Amino acid sequence: MDGSLLDDAKRVDPSFWPLLDALVARGVTVCPASGRQYATLRRQLGRDDLVYLAENGAHVVRDGVTAAVDGLDAEVARDVVREVRRQVARGADLGVVLCGLRSAYVERTDAAFLAQCEPYYALLERVPDLTAVDDTVLKVAVLDFGSADTGAGPALAGFADVAAVLVSGAHWVDVMSPTADKGHALREVQQLLGVGPEQTVAFGDYLNDVGMLAAADWSFAMANAHPAVRDGARFVAPSNADNGVVRTLRALLHLA
Secondary structure, three states: OOOOOOOOOOOOOOOHHHHHHHHHHOOOOOOOEOOOOHHHHHHHHOOOOOEEEEHHHOEEEEOOEEEEEOOOOHHHHHHHHHHHHHHHHOOOOEEEEEEEOOOEEEOOOOHHHHHHHOOOOOOEEEOOOHHHOOOOEEEEEEEEOOOOOOOHHHHOHHHHHOOEEEEOOOOEEEEEOOOOOHHHHHHHHHHHHOOOHHHOEEEEOOHHHHHHHHOOOEEEEEOOOOHHHHHHOOEEEOOHHHOHHHHHHHHHOOOO
């Protein structure tokens, strides 16, 4: 979604909607894949006849019903929250979103932080203590107002033995189950549908897309993609600002 289908203003180009109808009419299974919450993806796309790979693949929803959940160990999630608190006490400008199956949760509530969270989380609750939340944890998302590559990413690298730690954007780091990944989720969907990589087209722009692109023979890095993503993809699509996903799918399917 972000950096691929969505433009730089986080909007879906109007040309996508007739293309989506054409894809579904042809029997193509469309799988929006994102670090975003399912409720947010459902609100953005407005339909249940899709397979949503939400929370970087930790939550798969088909026909409006949860099909798979790959949650993060609750104690690991609490330890990540505590580590972020320690980093903040040392001067880092970080915030945490605890992403649960029922909702997402925050304990930092200043306007600057909430403004960064709200576009991604249609369901967002403010709580006094994230370590006391009672919900299935899908991931812990950490916002770094500086650089995730040089700040929150290295700060959370120590959890790599018990969790997947992914820099998912310029300012975001996701801590998830060791087996949660867009690629794993896509392979589950392929098995469910009886299709293989040769029948799969995928688009991505950031490091949390690498596994998904590896599961598709028709793998496209956006022109604006992270260099490592471009290295791992077979093809390059025009950038998200140039409506690259729609333009590429039209060309592949010979649609006007």
